[in-house]
Amino acid sequence: MESTRKPGVSRRATLALMGAGAATLAAPWVASAQAKTIKIGMPTILSGRVAQLGTSSRNAVLLEVEKVNAAGGLAGRQIEMVIRDSKGQPQEAARIARELVNTDGCEMLLDGEASSGSFAVHEVARDLGVLCIHTCSEASSLTADPKQHIPNAFRCVRQGIHDSIVGASYAASIAKAKGLKKWATCSPDYAYGRDTTGEFVLYLKKFAPDVEVISESWPKLFQPDYTDVITKILQAKPQALYSCLWGGDLTSYIDQANIYAMFTQMEVFAVNMADYTALTVVKNLPKGIHSGDRYIKTFPPTPENAAWGDAYKAKYSEYPTNWSWQNATAVMFLNEAVKKANSTDGKKVAEALTGLTIKCPFGADGTVTMRADDHTLVGYAIGWGTTIPKEPYVLDMKAGDWKTIFELEAEWKKSKGYT
């Protein structure tokens, strides 16, 4: 048998292919000239398990951008959003962020990435020096850790540490009133779950020293069956349960725990319950689950917030999410900062953003602030209430006290070695 494959053939084929490839590659890569419109790039997660949140981010941004454009745009330049799917992969998020700036000519970035993706985009912002506002990542270290600090990046997102302080102070008041001493925790087994639960328990014990945690469960992220966790908690017979499960995990957990009538046997504190994506999906939403606010249109109880929630629902036929208000706020910040700087130049806008306070429907007192020293959002509405199975889903929201948050946050930063 004669060997028919000669090495030269494959090489020639390769070279031809490489040539063809290079020609194809080069065609769309002519750098675009700066136009009168201002392009803002946004990598976010539009596919996979958290696609719903990414889509709701895009919706909110487009809703706000429409308003800004109708009012004349950013310093006279109409905004054009370029939004791409990172699939939740950090390397894709980094690539897309670079592509948006280098090739599409975006002058600013809204980073709609969660967790590791946001840190990847942060590094791109560090490398390219482009103005970047993180709009979805709640990881406290993104802005609290001075190693992360760069002058051109901001975070317009609620934060794990703020939630823990407010949640623990609310839970402690209920614990004292109802004599809840034996607690159990049940949170997803990854950094967010461990950190948030750890901080909650720390502050709960600070506010109510006689509390003890008698059972801890750490189900895997995206675990489909919670039977073992539920029976373990029921056997421990705690008086109260804390959980920072979220999204589909939280709704599956509640549906499964309902079968065991868990919610009649203990007080449940689920920080991520009060989000329409969870509230509307649970089959039988139990009455009386304590939850922090993610986004509900009745908190803060202002006409502006209700109007915003309704406008979003009218346009997209669903309620906004926690990511929605954060993204909307980021566009509001950009708009005000450009007005203040009277320029769309990234550096000038960044300077204007630092320490900026704007009117905002999601502010605890009608305003929110981009804190100057760590470039992070403060003053947003944060509170806890209890659920009911129909609209408005959450009642008796008790607002957190920002003075206490600031004090304890400063202590926490010190304990972490950040200040």
Added chain:
Amino acid sequence: MTELQAGEGAQVLKVPRIDARAQRYRDVLIALVAFIVLALLPMVFGSKQLLDFVVRCAAYGLFATSLNLLVGYTGMISFGHGMFFGLGAYGFGLMMQKTGVPIPVAFAATLAITFLVAAVIGAICVRLKEIYFAFVTLAFQMLIHSTILSWQSLTGGDQGLRGGIPRPPFLGIDLSRPMHLYIASCALLVIGLLLMRQIAQSPFGYTLRMIRDNPTRASFIGIDVWRAKLVIFVLAALFASTGGMIMALFVSGAYPEFAYWTISGEGIFINMLGGVTTFLGPMVGTALLLLLNDTVTRLTEYHGIVLGIVILFFAIGLRKGLMDFIVEWFVQRREGANG
């Protein structure tokens, strides 16, 4: 297996006599030309996206080609090759962040770590056959991924290595500048491919093909199959690790996703796309997949459907990788011309 059956297999193994040295020179020459072309590309096109594209091609290309050494040349379908990609990224990133050693030292040290880890994992895995090998490599990958997630104090858990990877200049090379990173990645890619080509064309490479085609026969003629498999497993891991280091430099960080099974899956997919019977198949597959991914995500968010259709086209339509198809087409045409 009977003697007769073993004898039947032997016919296929007729290797054409090629002057090894001449071929080596030609490979080196092609590598040099490829490097010069790559180095000149930015001058012709001046697009930053092109630089990013080639850097990513280098990272994934080294990874996918090294996987092909296992899959295509040795017949070991590893589902866990991504662990070495992740190991390279984390090893290098951590070394740079924690110790502040010069980049070449961190590079060498990461390779040394990969060598050790791959030797241990390989020693356990390569004894296993086919599906068992695939699953145990996958299990080790998930073990490493879980370790990265739970060893928060060292790896930063699911948030990855934060704060950027310091890239101090060395020997006049400053990898924080895109152009320098580009040239360095091209150099690593070309050298990596050249080395892997030498491995594939060496007597050892032909031993691997023999093991793939008939391991029983190979062991009967005195080849230590276990040792040969282990050696190629470790060598492939080193190249995958180099790919991981390039990726870590590109994103200036390391994230648990780099060690997740999806990366291994992408490697397998790249090999399917490009073809496993030619040496450059995986490289072509890499360029094709990245190009598809980049163009499709620009145009639509329903990229999953488009990529799925492309996979179906290759799996059901061509039934082979692109390079396999092209090579066969050339051979057929030549045979047709020769009558």
